[in-house]
Amino acid sequence: MSRLRAAVMTLGCTAAALTLTMGTAQAAPGDTTTMCGSSLTPSGYVDVQWWNSGGCGSGFNPNTKKIMQLTGYPVGTVVNACGSTWPPAGWTIVSSFYSAGCKYSAVPSLNDNSWQLKRVS
Template sequence: MRTLRMALIAFLVGVGMLAIPAAAQAAPGDQSTVCGIGAPSGSVIIYYTYSGACYTPPGAVYNASRVMQVNGYPIGTNVTACSGSPVPAGWAVVYSGFMLTGCSLNYGYPGYGMVLTRQS
């Protein structure tokens, strides 16, 4: 019985390993939602949102960020992002301080945005 159980476990682990696809590299412009108020390397925050899959701290309105991959865009490309977004390497802030819907962490108030330009 133990041998059968071990064989079944080995089979399931093997099938599971085959079923897991390799992570695809995000292309410029690809968007995703990440838990927390942050962005993965090479991405910018385009608005804050709520996700039932993410932990919500007491009193928080938003618990996730909608992010867009910007690595891979050609030099001279402009993108609009929330002012709280990290600025990826090779990008520079060329304008900031304007109202941008979705970039506020306080529900009902507009947040601030910035325009980034790919420089290198």
């Protein structure tokens, strides 16, 4: 009976370790994913596109966003991002501009809504 219990415990611990390892895997720099706009953008990511999707509710406001992982890029890398979230630590705003893909509000505006970001540290 104790051998069976030990085998079950070993299998259970192995399964738990695999689950933890798979659940905490880090995305590679530049990887993108889509999420509802009502969710906070995770640390190390920036918003790169907004649109309406029935999967995230209804209404006139853009409610879906594509986010991109910035963690792991080398110093000197330059990327474009929507101005709807602040740049992660180590990144600075180089310039701002208007992008139709970054309209995160239903209020029409041609004001700058995007940034060019540069990795500085």
